[in-house]
Ligand SMILES: Cc1ncc(C[n+]2csc(CCOP(=O)(O)OP(=O)(O)O)c2C)c(N)n1
């Protein structure tokens with residue numbers, strides 16, 4: 001059993017071999033981070049034209065804009081095309097189990113609150129198999145930023161309806177169109193207690209990068225539902241569809257007013273992009289934990305080591 005250290009050791013990705021370059025040099029001493037430094041060297045395996053490319057670029061840019069060192073960041077994902085994103089970043093990454101992004105992200109963040117934890121994944125991962133975990137992470141107000149690459153389909157398993165597919169959506173498994181009403185990710189997040197709720201579009205990666213920075217800066221659970229089209233299996237929710245149907249929130253939108261956010265989240269004509277809701281009035285999960293262990297934080301590594309020793 002290796003000795004416990006508060007500093008994480010590099011994680012490896014289990015299914016993709018490839019170079020992971022040495023850690024990004026720390027900023028300061030004249031070093032300015034560049035986007036290139038956050039690339040792992042593993043070439044994205046997504047189909048040409050996949051919306052996830054735009055999200056990946058936005059993630060790189062948000063990390064560069066924050067000036068983070070790669071070793072201070074963990075990208076946690078589930079299973080799906082979108083959940084492959086951590087492979088392509090030189091930060092730490094944890095490609096977990098389908099729908100289990102939130103429990104793993106919670107453990108990482110609580111064990112080492114100094115880490116910047118971003119969760120990544122698809123609409124199926126977040127709202128179908130991971131739906132229960134999503135709700136509880138939101139109501140706990142865990143201090144992480146969760147970017148959901150919403151393509152309204154299961155891409156990795158070759159095109160089944162997802163919880164965000166529209167009524168009547170035709171796939172190989174729903175040849176007569178799905179009768180199921182879609183989940184509204186923004187309303188689900190708000191109803192569950194998320195304290196930052198936003199919608200973005202991978203076709204606007206600059207705006208998405210800015211939104212991820214806002215989500216990281218937010219103290220509490222930040223949810224960004226990012227439309228990220230799957231041109232291979234979803235011929236309805238395309239880049240053109242979102243360019244036609246989605247628009248920025250009105251300038252006078254007040255994200256502190258839950259009722260306004262709720263109403264605009266429900267709108268389909270237009271679909272609104274931007275930060276719909278934000279409140280920092282509630283303590284984060286980590287703040288509750290810290291308050292509960294006040295006076296014992298310095299002992300945390302020793303306590304964890306003693307637990308690990310029991311299994312060595
Ligand atoms: C426990 C479990 N159930 C089902 C699967 C099969 N599976 C893998 S990915 C996936 C859905 C992926 O959809 P989404 O999360 O929207 O990601 P996308 O591929 O669209 O990016 C499913 C059902 C699995 N890997 N594990």
Ligand code: SF4
Nearest residue numbers: 046047050081155230
């Ligand atoms: S199947 Fe769809 S979601 Fe998956 S990589 Fe291809 S375009 Fe992207």
Ligand SMILES: [Mg+2]
Nearest residue numbers: 122123153154
């Ligand atoms: Mg999907």
